[in-house]
Amino acid sequence: MASALKNLSEYNEQNIPSATGVRFGIVVSEWNTKITHALYQACYDTLVKHGALETDIHVIQVPGSFELPAGAKMMADRLKVDAVLCLGCVIKGETSHNEYINYAVANSLANLSMVYGKPFIFGVLTPDTEEQALDRAGGKHGNKGVEAAITAIRMADLRKKLGEDKPKIGF
Ligand code: DLZ
Numbered sequence: 001m002a003s004a005l006k007n008l009s010e011y012n013e014q015n016i017p018s019a020t021g022v023r024f025g026i027v028v029s030e031w032n033t034k035i036t037h038a039l040y041q042a043c044y045d046t047l048v049k050h051g052a053l054e055t056d057i058h059v060i061q062v063p064g065s066f067e068l069p070a071g072a073k074m075m076a077d078r079l080k081v082d083a084v085l086c087l088g089c090v091i092k093g094e095t096s097h098n099e100y101i102n103y104a105v106a107n108s109l110a111n112l113s114m115v116y117g118k119p120f121i122f123g124v125l126t127p128d129t130e131e132q133a134l135d136r137a138g139g140k141h142g143n144k145g146v147e148a149a150i151t152a153i154r155m156a157d158l159r160k161k162l163g164e165d166k167p168k169i170g171f
Helices: 033-049 065-078 097-116 130-135 144-162
Strands: 024-029 057-062 083-089 120-125 137-139
Touching: 024 033, 024 065, 033 057, 033 083, 033 120, 033 130, 033 137, 033 144, 057 065, 065 083, 065 097, 065 120, 083 097, 083 144, 097 120, 120 144, 130 137
Parallel strands: 024 057, 024 083, 083 120
Antiparallel strands: none
């Protein structure tokens, strides 16, 4: 299994576009706070490291990961953000609740990306155990918050390069 062998958050810094002038929204789930805070800190630091202005990074908290898409939509509707990053951690329990949450969040964020034509990043850990989560929140497999930030920067840059969305009807 690839994740057993490497830090999943390694990337070539030279290939990352500048994030200066890009407006970001970060939505953080309060469930498993120790882990989501570690994701958030790495995410925020990575955005700033690549040039994002602190005044261009807007942050809100939601109760749990299930609320991430609603929080993301509120941000997209109220703030002129170029990308929304959703950070959460859903640990498998005795029942299948985690599957319902994970699929709902993944599908909703994918739909929001299509509807708004801008990136809504799935920065949600879906581990079986807390140990697996910690491994991916600053542990031996890196930090998913870094990956979320890099993905947001790259996708916002791609959108900018391709130009503004064109109206679908009319002239
Ligand atoms: C209810 C619940 C449970 C059991 N586990 C988690 C979890 O591991 N991670 C997480 O982010 N949220 C969890 N939640 C809360 C749900 O995401 C949601 O907040 C509630 O079901 C209310 O809609």
